[in-house]
Amino acid sequence: MFSNKTEQYKAEWQQLIQAGMKRKYKAGDVIYIQGGKEAGLVCITKGRVKNCIYFSNGSEKLICILEAPSITGETSIIDDKGSIVSTEALTDTEVFVVSTSTIKKMLEQNPRLMMFLLECNAEKMRALQFQAENIRLNTRQKLARLLINFQVSGVHTKGTETNVITMTHEQLADFLGTTRPKITEALNEFEKEGYIKKNRGSIKILKYDGLAAICR
DNA sequence: TCATTAAGTATGC
């Protein structure tokens, strides 16, 4: 995912880190809040982060999960409006924040850096598109679809195994707009049918075609 | 071994 991009755009990635201000966060810390304008470009160098929208009733919609190396906050750089999501550290996290004015000057001088930002943004657009397609499905189908396609649906983890998704039931519930017991129930069914293997905090996918049949 | 957090389950709206 983004790790490929930072590989491809190695020089640009270094440039961003050098221009940024180092900050550290503990798991659960809020890095920036939805609507804020002062965030700048956040370059995640260590750890794992979630982007989400909070509702007044306390529930939340998870938009994506990002794992270092990755960037977030690029949308408000582009249009000068408030950030569209809140970003919160899921693990201990290290970031380099490049201020909006600095990143804008850098972008004017470096088309490759611009492309890097656009590519990251495009990837997130595709993830949102993928999530939008879920709207007509029930929880069981949404979950099956997410498990098969989690890499392109907003869960940008660089896990060594491509068939292991490291998310809790609660995170999956926030992602799909349902509640944790519903996810537990559906996952138990999937496991019983032999499609997945559950572990605390992660899920291993065993039969892709079985899951694919559910959401067809 | 204890504290923290994820997962499982029961109950009440």
Next chain:
DNA sequence: GCATACTTAATGA
């Protein structure tokens, strides 16, 4: 039938 709250289990300090 679903969400909340309570219980149990697992993990890491």
